[in-house]
Amino acid sequence: MKILVCISNVPDTTTKVKFKEGDSLFDDSGVQWIINPWDELALTRAMELKEDAGNSVNEICVIHVGGASADATLRKALAIGADKAVRIDACPADAYHVAGQIAEYLKENPFDIIFSGIESSDYNGSSVGAMIAEFMDYPGISSVTSVNLDDDDIQVNRAIPGGKQVLKTETPFVAVVQKGIAKEPRIPSMRGIMMARKKPLEVKPAVELEVLTESIKFELPPAKGACKMIDSESAEQLVELLRNEAKVL
Amino acid sequence: MNFEFTEEQLMIRDAARDFAQRELLPGVIERDEKAIYPTEQVKKLGELGFLGMLVGLDYDGGGMDTISYVLAMEEISKIDSSVSVIMSVNNSLVCWGVEKYGTEEQKQKYLKPMARGEKIGAFLLSEPEAGSDATSQRTTAVDMGDHYLVNGTKNWITSGKSASTYIVIAQTHPELKHRGINALIVEADSEGISVGPHENKMGMRASDTHSVMFNNVKVPKENLLGEEGFGFKFAMKSLEGGRIGIASQALGIASGAYELALKYAQERKTFGKEIIKHQAIAFKLADMATEIEAARFFCLKAAWLKDQGKPYGQASAMAKLYAAETAMKVTTEAVQIHGGYGYVKEYHVERLMRDAKLTQIYEGTSEIQKIVISRGLVD
């Protein structure tokens, strides 16, 4: 069984967001790039599945659509334990474009399980996974919080508002994962970092695809007014303000 | 000249940073206060390969260069020097010596488990009356034909209790003075070894520092490291590399304190503005940042020389001297910037200040470094 993990390369979650060129572009100067947190958890779960001798997972591949600047991120995924990395050499224009590129790769290189994070922490498109499923005509499961294999029998948990569902599916399928899929991301070991050097990082040319949407401008949220401080003894005053000033009760 | 790190070096730095944030930061104050040995943390550090990162891949190490080691030591020491001293001693004193001078059998038997982090090593040089002056060893290793018989007491031994493998420096031929000294690999559970009580230290309180007493301990002949009489030179060579580890530790203590002070100075307000906007504080931070950068260059230069196979004793002494002095100064200023908050444990900087003091003392005091450096000037 083979698992493909889609990887987005995003600014570290502590980044203070700035824009440049008339607020038309994200200012990436001084930005530390990381594996999109949900993608990293998906990779962790994929590793756990492979390490469990009870099932037949024998290959984990990570895939990314983007330029060479993401190679360090892909190499980290290899150091964590992916067997192979693929980068589709294209400027990731929008979710449709990214999903289409990954689908083209899948048509030539089938996988049994495709993991995609619920969204990327930069443009928050939250659509690549479901779009891949549609391009490929695969079943897809969203809001996935766990994937378990029992003799290659697949059981998936999905979060629903106020509860959860346990689902069964057949392969191939796309799992759009969220927090809970793995406990915490792995730190690459020294040995893993050394081994990553020898693992394949394939760069594939992109296919021609339409771009349906385009970011044209960014803006920062308006600055918040000063916080009104209330004495810790005057809880009634707060209730009064929430009712009559903020009008949120 | 090239000031760029490789992708791998950066990955190692990030891995060390993630480890420190995730595994070391929670509980660091309590471990320090109650002097609790970081058993779990050291185990995980070993699993990730940090404890043997400098050892070659053939001996189950990480096969990393010394530059990477400096980066990792800095990151871990920003949070917890009690852990980084264990990492430094294991890597640059114990594993290094066995890998460089040990026989194939010694490497298979002793190096591999230490490189994997399954066993911890300790370096037994200091004695109650031979600290900085390492030539006057009182511990004896008498040649009994098929074994050495070791007697004596070693002091201030990092990992003295938790280590499984000791490298012991002892006198075999007193008439030859320092040319009669040997280095032996001794298993810590050998008969006749007893470990003294935990030293109640000012800083790095979670690492276990003990005296180790030898009473007629039999050590097999095959456990001799290097040639007969090589012990003193061996110890000095080991310390040259050890100094890079401690210098990087001091660097980390300094940069950890600086980062906290910088953050605090941007958040804390007095007289209606953030204290970093007061020149008195801003200039302190400017000095701290500059000296830390200089210390970093010293550490990296020494590491680079070692990786290039060039002499690095002088450079590592300078690095250790400068980084330790910087650590003391920067941590003191970091406490000052924090004001009253800096004096309580919750804000971390007072711990870093106590930890910094030790870097001026162990593995050669600042004064000893000046002896090494000044001798190097006229050699």
Add this chain to the structure above:
Amino acid sequence: MSVIAFAKNWNGKFKNSTFELVSYTKALANQLNTNMVVLSIGEVAEEELKLLGNYGADKVLTVSNPQLNTLTSRAYADIVAKAANSVGAEVIVLSDNNSGKAIAPRVSVKLKAGHVAAVQELPLSLDPFVVKKSVFSGKAFGHIQIKSDKKILTIAKNCFGLVANPCDVAIEEFAVDIDTNLFKVKIIQEEEQKDKVILSDADIVVSAGRGMRSPENWGPVEELAEVLGAATACSRPVSDEGWRGHEEHVGQTGKVIAPNLYIAAGISGAIQHVAGISRSKCIVAINTDPEAPIFSVADYGIVGDVMDVLPRLTEAFRNSKS
């Protein structure tokens, strides 16, 4: 030409977010000078469907097939696309919730329709068609141009509000062939906490962080939530430590929420946490540290120990109710 909204139901009932979706879509139709159609999938009683008319829906298509009572994103997407085609929809609008996130991307691929998620308001312009969405997990907004002829929007909760607009509803069954091949995912078990306020729907959220010091101390948080009819939430360290389940984790990598009132107790306000709550209408922060960053995003702040302040607040809310 028209616009179509997909009105998701939960066990045959609509939520306020559904009515907000209809309100938004009606305003969009007005902006485009066209009519609106609302699509409902699964069995929903006529009275419930008629409620959509309160917010401007005059035409509702329904696919009342019991097989479709639970969400199957493939089948739903298939129906949404077919309905959109049959009414000649130029814009398709869904709620930005679990089901919208699962369906909209599929419809986007089927119709080659540019999709923008987490849309914050009505289009900024129609030609070119530009919408505003939140990016960088709420730290900024992006203006996104949709270049394709057909467009799909999922709209963020609480971005528009409810706009009453009563009208007569014509309900029509939409006949569609359902491909049984699209039901490959089987539900074998389902657990739902019926009594608890659902975090993503809640108007008021009481959230607590490491300042609570231990998981045993959550009583005052739950009591306050109960008095307010609020959902409970927590910060990341709390869910990482296992003090609370990760379904309660609010922040950049957890849930991003937009309640009317968010009460943060013992939460310092790391940038990642703020990203998850910044769209709340009103934020109240309680913290012992007057320098805690949470106060810079809060509307009202109390400096004090949560264990003292929370019970006092609960008492004050209780008194003000009676």
